[in-house]
Amino acid sequence: SSELTQDPAVSVALGQTVRITCQGDSLRSYYASWYQQKPGQAPVLVIYGKNNRPSGIPDRFSGSSSGNTASLTITGAQAEDEADYYCNSRDSSGNYWVFGGGTKLTVL
């Protein structure tokens, strides 16, 4: 089991807002980063730090954190956002890095 816990699956209606969460003790001290992975493709970094988007990532993607929970919010989900999303951060010791188990996002 991962030290970062994600819901296995989430769905959202086209154009609506969805929040994907990641829980773990290390998130009280460290930010999470978020990766989008589409079938057969490498993961893509979408959020890092407090709420930073790499160049080319749409501004409908945003990140936040509270206590032991980090969240990725997609405001106005598009069909192309359907993918697996993984959070990543340090483990509870702070010495290594771990990924959450991933959340499969379905856009209805």
Added chain:
Amino acid sequence: QVQLQESGPGLLKPSETLSLTCTVSGDSISTYYWSWIRQPPGKGLEWIGYIYYSGSTNFNPSLKSRVTISVDTSKNQFSLKLTSVTAADTAVYYCARGLYSYANLYFDYWGQGTLVTVSS
């Protein structure tokens, strides 16, 4: 544009050593944290470890006894060796560039991944 490309054998027998190389183009390897991450078929991502260009390393404790990561700055490449492989090591192996910021590591560029299958 930074590009990473994994290369190495795609099929191994149990107990053999997995050897992969990542070639970096569009950026010097003499900075950042160069990482290996794997993904078993149909499963999630697992961080294997990283090497800093200076040679310092950090590994996933679950793999630490079997993993070596090295860097060749003259070729702009870094490499992964994983000994005594079993079927559980069957996965797509990704190399990635690690950016250290906000007291954390973020993987901003990834290779396309290479599938390594362990089977007798």
